[in-house]
Amino acid sequence: MALSAFEAFVKNDRVDNFENGFVVPPTSRENIRRYAERVRLGSGLDDRQAIPIVDLLELTLPKSFNDFDYAILPTEKMNGISALTIPDNNQIVLRQDIYEDACTGDGYSRFTIAHEIGHLLMHRDLARREPVMSRTRLYENSEWQADAFAGELLMPAQRIATMSIEQIAERYQVSPRAAEVAKSKLNKITGIRNSLPA
Numbered sequence: 300m301a302l303s304a305f306e307a308f309v310k311n312d313r314v315d316n317f318e319n320g321f322v323v324p325p326t327s328r329e330n331i332r333r334y335a336e337r338v339r340l341g342s343g344l345d346d347r348q349a350i351p352i353v354d355l356l357e358l359t360l361p362k363s364f365n366d367f368d369y370a371i372l373p374t375e376k377m378n379g380i381s382a383l384t385i386p387d388n389n390q391i392v393l394r395q396d397i398y399e400d401a402c403t404g405d406g407y408s409r410f411t412i413a414h415e416i417g418h419l420l421m422h423r424d425l426a427r428r429e430p431v432m433s434r435t436r437l438y439e440n441s442e443w444q445a446d447a448f449a450g451e452l453l454m455p456a457q458r459i460a461t462m463s464i465e466q467i468a469e470r471y472q473v474s475p476r477a478a479e480v481a482k483s484k485l486n487k488i489t490g491i492r493n494s495l496p497a
Contacts, residue, residue, distance in 0.1 A: 317326035322435055323421070323430040328447050328484065331421075335451035338420065346455040349472040352409045353401055355416065356391065371398045382411050383420035387426070391415045406474035410449050416447030426477050452466075454481045 342359050344350050347460075360367045369391040377383075377394045385392050393412065400408035422441050431440050438444070459467050459481060469476035 313366070320431040320435075320440040322431060322439050323441045323444060324423065325436065325439045326421075326444060327438060327450075331447045332451045332456055333442060334421070336455070337450055338452060346458055349404075349409075349470065350413075350453055352412045352416075352453070353398075356412055360416070360419070369393065371395050371476075382415045384422075386416045386419055386423040389419065389423070404472045406468065406472055406477060409468060409472055410453060410474065412475050413452050414445045415451035417452070421445070421448060429439035450477060450481045450484070452480065456481075456485050460485060 301461050303333065339350070342355060344355075356369060360369075367389045371393050373395050377392075380392075380394065381397050382391065382393045391412075393415070397408045401412050404440055418441065421444055431442070451475050454467055454471050454477070459471075459478075462470070462482075464475060464478045464482055467473065468475045471478070473481075
């Protein structure tokens with residue numbers, strides 16, 4: 300990977316400008332869930348087991364995007380950043396420990412890669428990027444959308460509905476915190492649907 304785009308991004312302090320995300324077209328969790336399902340199905344991934352996120356990064360994405368590239372950099376070159384996606388260049392840059400830990404099934408690192416894949420797939424081809432401001436609605440925040448995508452990709456809603464947090468974390472190789480958030484979001488949506496008049 301030619302790192303000039305990444306290096307320029309970091310040197311120009313653009314990372315700090317977008318630390319809390321950038322404004323993107325609004326979308327709902329339900330739409331993100333459907334999109335994650337299409338990605339799983341289109342990639343031939345079984346939703347009854349943990350997604351091989353490193354294979355998705357290394358094998359599937361290059362087949363889907365001719366110009367996709369990724370790099371794994373030593374910690375000292377990442378300026379405190381775990382991972383970064385430059386959607387316009389179809390590039391994902393990962394800190395070496397994140398990549399290595401994802402290869403061994405670490406939940407946090409797997410979620411980080413899924414999050415970056417979410418940015419790559421959902422936030423390409425935007426004409427402008429403006430930093431998130433206090434008035435930005437949550438569903439217009441690129442970071443919220445990428446987190447929602449990662450959760451939906453790694454923990455399919457239709458499968459986790461009847462599972463405990465511990466079962467979700469173990470089966471889908473995610474952190475207990477990620478499993479707890481996914482279960483909470485699903486219960487909230489299900490509760491709202493169940494409270495609507497028939």
